[in-house]
Amino acid sequence: MHAPADDPAGAEAARKSIDKARGLLLDWDGCAATGNRPHEQAVTFIAKHRPRLAIVSNNSTQTPEDISGLLADAGVDFPSARIFLAGMEALTYAAGIPGVRSLVLANGRMKALGRAAGLQLVRGDADAVVLLRDTKFTYSKLERAVHSLARGARLIVANPDTTHPGQGGALVPETGALLAAITSCIDLQPENVQIIGKPSSFLFERACAALKVTPESALMIGDNPDTDIKGAHRLGMPSLLMAPGSRLTFSELLGEHAPAMRFARPRAARRVAF
Numbered sequence: 001m002h003a004p005a006d007d008p009a010g011a012e013a014a015r016k017s018i019d020k021a022r023g024l025l026l027d028w029d030g031c032a033a034t035g036n037r038p039h040e041q042a043v044t045f046i047a048k049h050r051p052r053l054a055i056v057s058n059n060s061t062q063t064p065e066d067i068s069g070l071l072a073d074a075g076v077d078f079p080s081a082r083i084f085l086a087g088m089e090a091l092t093y094a095a096g097i098p099g100v101r102s103l104v105l106a107n108g109r110m111k112a113l114g115r116a117a118g119l120q121l122v123r124g125d126a127d128a129v130v131l132l133r134d135t136k137f138t139y140s141k142l143e144r145a146v147h148s149l150a151r152g153a154r155l156i157v158a159n160p161d162t163t164h165p166g167q168g169g170a171l172v173p174e175t176g177a178l179l180a181a182i183t184s185c186i187d188l189q190p191e192n193v194q195i196i197g198k199p200s201s202f203l204f205e206r207a208c209a210a211l212k213v214t215p216e217s218a219l220m221i222g223d224n225p226d227t228d229i230k231g232a233h234r235l236g237m238p239s240l241l242m243a244p245g246s247r248l249t250f251s252e253l254l255g256e257h258a259p260a261m262r263f264a265r266p267r268a269a270r271r272v273a274f
């Protein structure tokens, strides 16, 4: 459902679909927040629907606790257990495969979190290559990843996005750009590649399980037709395309007379790598 801002009937239909949904899956980057700054009306929306809402994001440099902290700074307590981020999910997915030695291409902090989650980290000759948005990606890392994959290692990818929107509309290179470097070197069999982020079903299913709802009874709210909307559609989940993907805004979802939220603390941006 793509309701434009100047279409009151469309906005009304969007609000009805929210009322009807048993669970709400909300995208983060570009939709509820830009960079580390949550949008005010999105925060009000999260607070209003908190008991039946989960956040699903292709982010691969932050933790659920980071996002929960940003929301706490904005005045909303939101449980990290209902925040599903592609990077952390990729690490915990790989850690759940017994006996696998993993070459993790990620920031140092995410690598350390992977180790803490039980990953056996190696620098080469890996059984699995786990790819996140590694801002220190190098020729050597590319070489080691390709060598392991050529020997039959599986590839676990946080997300296929080539960019995401940053502050001031800047293009931020994403995990998919690094994936393109790898796949320009080697043809991979689809059965050897696991994509964790949207539009893959992985995050949608994790969120639905946490909310105890079926995909058909939930509603995906996001700004990206290629990830949020396409992924939801594949699972039979209704969806709302938000600005900037459409002209539909959180103000409209809240209704014309929604009270502005009072923030207990200033919404200062946290110093978290993004």
Ligand SMILES: [Mg+2]
Pocket (backbone or CB within 6 Å): 027, 028, 029, 030, 031, 222, 223, 224
């Ligand atoms: Mg988005």
